Amino acid sequence: MGNLRSVEKALEKVGATVSVSRDPDEVRRAERIVLPGVGAFGDAMANLEKRGLAGVIREEVEAGKPFLGICLGLDLLFEESDEHGLHEGLGLLPGRVELLPTDLKIPHIGWNQVSIRKQSPLLAGVPDGSSFYFVHSYAVVPRDESDILCQTEYGCTFVSAVERGNIAAFQFHPEKSSSLGLTILKNFAS
Amino acid sequence: MILLPAIDIQGGQCVRLRRGDFADATIFSSDPVERARMWEQEGAQALHVVDLDGARLGKLVNLALVEEIAETISIPVEFGGGVRTIDDLKMVSEGPIDRVVIGTGALTDQAFLLEAVRISGDKLVVSVDAERGMVTTHGWQEKSSVSAVRFAAFLQQEGVRHILYTDIDRDGMMMGMNLDAVSELAREVDIDIIASGGISNLEDLRRLKALNLDNISSVIVGRALYEGSFTVAEARAILD
Numbered sequence: 095m096g097n098l099r100s101v102e103k104a105l106e107k108v109g110a111t112v113s114v115s116r117d118p119d120e121v122r123r124a125e126r127i128v129l130p131g132v133g134a135f136g137d138a139m140a141n142l143e144k145r146g147l148a149g150v151i152r153e154e155v156e157a158g159k160p161f162l163g164i165c166l167g168l169d170l171l172f173e174e175s176d177e178h179g180l181h182e183g184l185g186l187l188p189g190r191v192e193l194l195p196t197d198l199k200i201p202h203i204g205w206n207q208v209s210i211r212k213q214s215p216l217l218a219g220v221p222d223g224s225s226f227y228f229v230h231s232y233a234v235v236p237r238d239e240s241d242i243l244c245q246t247e248y249g250c251t252f253v254s255a256v257e258r259g260n261i262a263a264f265q266f267h268p269e270k271s272s273s274l275g276l277t278i279l280k281n282f283a284s
Numbered sequence: 285m286i287l288l289p290a291i292d293i294q295g296g297q298c299v300r301l302r303r304g305d306f307a308d309a310t311i312f313s314s315d316p317v318e319r320a321r322m323w324e325q326e327g328a329q330a331l332h333v334v335d336l337d338g339a340r341l342g343k344l345v346n347l348a349l350v351e352e353i354a355e356t357i358s359i360p361v362e363f364g365g366g367v368r369t370i371d372d373l374k375m376v377s378e379g380p381i382d383r384v385v386i387g388t389g390a391l392t393d394q395a396f397l398l399e400a401v402r403i404s405g406d407k408l409v410v411s412v413d414a415e416r417g418m419v420t421t422h423g424w425q426e427k428s429s430v431s432a433v434r435f436a437a438f439l440q441q442e443g444v445r446h447i448l449y450t451d452i453d454r455d456g457m458m459m460g461m462n463l464d465a466v467s468e469l470a471r472e473v474d475i476d477i478i479a480s481g482g483i484s485n486l487e488d489l490r491r492l493k494a495l496n497l498d499n500i501s502s503v504i505v506g507r508a509l510y511e512g513s514f515t516v517a518e519a520r521a522i523l524d
Contacts, residue, residue, distance in 0.1 A: 100380045103355045199476070201406050203445075204501065205286060205329050227329075227360055229382075229406065270360050270382065272324060 097267075101130040101164065104269035108280035118150040126160040126282070127151060129167035130269075135191065135232070136181040138166055148184060155186055155261060162282050163263030168256065169234055171263055177232050186261060189236035196249030201231040208244045208254050208266065216262050216281045217243075224274050226266035228254075233265060285493060285523040287516060288332040288362065288478065289323040290506035291316050291353070293346045295337065300507045302456040304413075306340050312510045320353040320361075323509075326516040330360040330382075332478075332504045338366020339387075347376065354380040362478075364411060364448070370396065373403050385448055387411040391421055391428060391435065394442075401443045409478065410439050411448040414465065420452060432465070436473045446476040448504075454482025456507050461488055463495060470497040480504035486514050489522045 098114055105112045105128065115121060129151070131138055142148040155161045163171055172183045175191035183191070194200055205225040210217055233252035236242055243262065244255035254265045262282065268275035291298055294306070298313035313319040320331055333353060337345040344366045354361040364385025367373060376384045390397045390410045400408055413420045414432035421428055436447055449469055451462040461482040470477050476499055483489060483505045492503060503523070508514065 097380075099355060100358075103380075104358050107358070203406060203476075225329075269358055272327075272329065272359050276358055 097130050097165075097269075100267075100269045101128060104276060104279055105283060108276055108283055110279075110283040116145050116147065118146045121147060121150050122154060124159075126162070127154060128162045128164070128282075129170065129263075130164040131166035131170070133166060135166065135169055135175040135177040135183070136179060138170060139181055139183060142170070142184075152184055152186060158260050160282065161186075161261045161263075162279075163261075164269070165230060165265060165267060168263035168265050169232060171256070171261065172234050172236070175232065187234075187236060187241055187256060187258060188238055189234060189241070191232050191234050194231060194233050194248065194250060194252060198249035201229060202248050203229050205271075206246050206248060206254075206266075208246050210244055211242050212240075212257070214243055214257050214262070216257065216278055218281050219277045220274055226254075226264075226268070226271040226275060228266045230265055285500065286329050286502035287519045287523055288330050288502050288504045289328050289509050289516065290332045290334065290480075290504050291320055291323075292334045292336050292506065293349060293365075296346070296349065299336065300456055300510055301336065304452050304455060306336065309336075310507075310510075316349060317353050317356050320357050323516065324357045324359050327520055328359060328516050329520075330362065330502070331357070332362045332480075333364075335363070335365030339364070342366060342368050344372055344375070347379075351379045351381065354382070362409060364409070370399050370403065373400055373408075377404055377407060383407050383409050383446070385409040385411050387413060387421065390439065390444075391419060391430065397439075397442055397444075406445050408444060409446040409448050410444050411450065412436055412439070412469075413450045413452050415452050417465065433469055433472045436469055436475075440473045440475045444475060446478060446501075447473070448478040448480060450504075451481040455480065457482060458484035458507060458511075458513075460484055461492055461503075463491060466492075466500065467495050467497060470495070470500050474499060476501045478502045478504060484508050484513060486518060486522060489514075489519055493522055 169191045243257040246254040298316040299309040302308045335346040360382035362383040
């Protein structure tokens with residue numbers, strides 16, 4: 095669970111108090127929720143359901159608790175994914191998750207530029223066109239275009255971040271994206 | 285193209301070797317973690333970390349220190365040196381390291397290679413260390429009868445996504461990269477190539493970039509950065 099540890103350390107660097115937990119009650123008590131994750135959509139969703147976390151996350155986010163999703167944590171927000179069979183997601187945002195429609199190599203790994211599509215306090219101090227670190231094969235396709243926060247080109251234009259109210263999520267890894275990544279985490283934590 | 289500053293660890297210190305000779309080390313820092321932090325602050329977008337003790341002894345030696353580096357900085361870390369078994373790969377993949385490099389085992393043991401691809405997938409990098417076009421093993425100490433190009437084609441066929449190509453005649457010698465060799469390799473295979481060995485000045489980087497070969501995704505620089513031939517920012521101005 096290397097990704098978890100990196101996210102934890104990065105959040106600590108920007109001054110947050112972090113607790114890594116699989117306990118629904120602890121998630122309920124938290125001031126903010128961060129859902130990182132690397133791996134397969136179906137397995138992750140099954141684990142969230144099994145541990146009673148899916149319901150808690152839905153309830154807390156619908157009640158207005160700030161939520162940050164990273165990579166798979168972005169994908170899981172949506173209604174369904176066709177990653178290795180059709181799987182249902184958290185359904186907090188309308189839309190689905192699909193394989194990147196690109197002729198370039200999949201997974202998309204490395205630094206790539208991000209175009210900012212709307213104003214957000216989370217992106218304060220982040221210039222339009224900045225580069226962030228990506229590792230993914232799938233991308234979200236929001237049904238509601240107003241949820242799109244950022245887009246990125248990779249032989250296709252895909253949605254690299256979404257935001258709606260208290261929900262924000264990034265396809266790239268802020269915790270691996272140097273100072274600008276930390277800026278985003280800091281904006282979220284403060 | 286991404287610049288990967290190299291951090292080579294020997295005896296807990298950050299060193300550079302010449303031509304991979306463990307006895308010919310120059311110490312550049314006694315604190316690899318701090319050195320890593322400095323590279324990040326100077327604008328590095330990823331780091332390449334090698335456990336030289338691990339490479340020499342054929343087992344993980346300084347993994348805890350490398351993991352400390354990966355946790356301390358907020359850029360991806362590629363790690364190699366002493367990763368020889370499936371258990372090693374599993375151990376590394378459970379931690380914060382983003383990419384893991386294997387060498388010797390991939391050449392001598394196909395079952396190991398296949399299992400490594402299965403376990404580490406996109407995180408796996410196989411190093412192709414060449415001396416006059418032929419692959420070397422065991423921390424560059426033994427020469428094989430397999431050509432670098434043939435080995436790379438085999439790796440691609442087995443599902444490897446990244447190869448790390450090092451020209452060991454050039455490494456640490458500040459005499460420029462062997463561009464003929466690296467471009468031949470990049471034309472033979474489609475997979476991602478990380479080029480290493482011999483970059484000594486900005487002109488070397490310009491020439492590498494000018495090859496205009498998209499699958500050479502990154503370049504490792506060691507001694508030239510440590511000796512101040514150029515800065516991370518100057519390199520990125522060429523490579524970005």
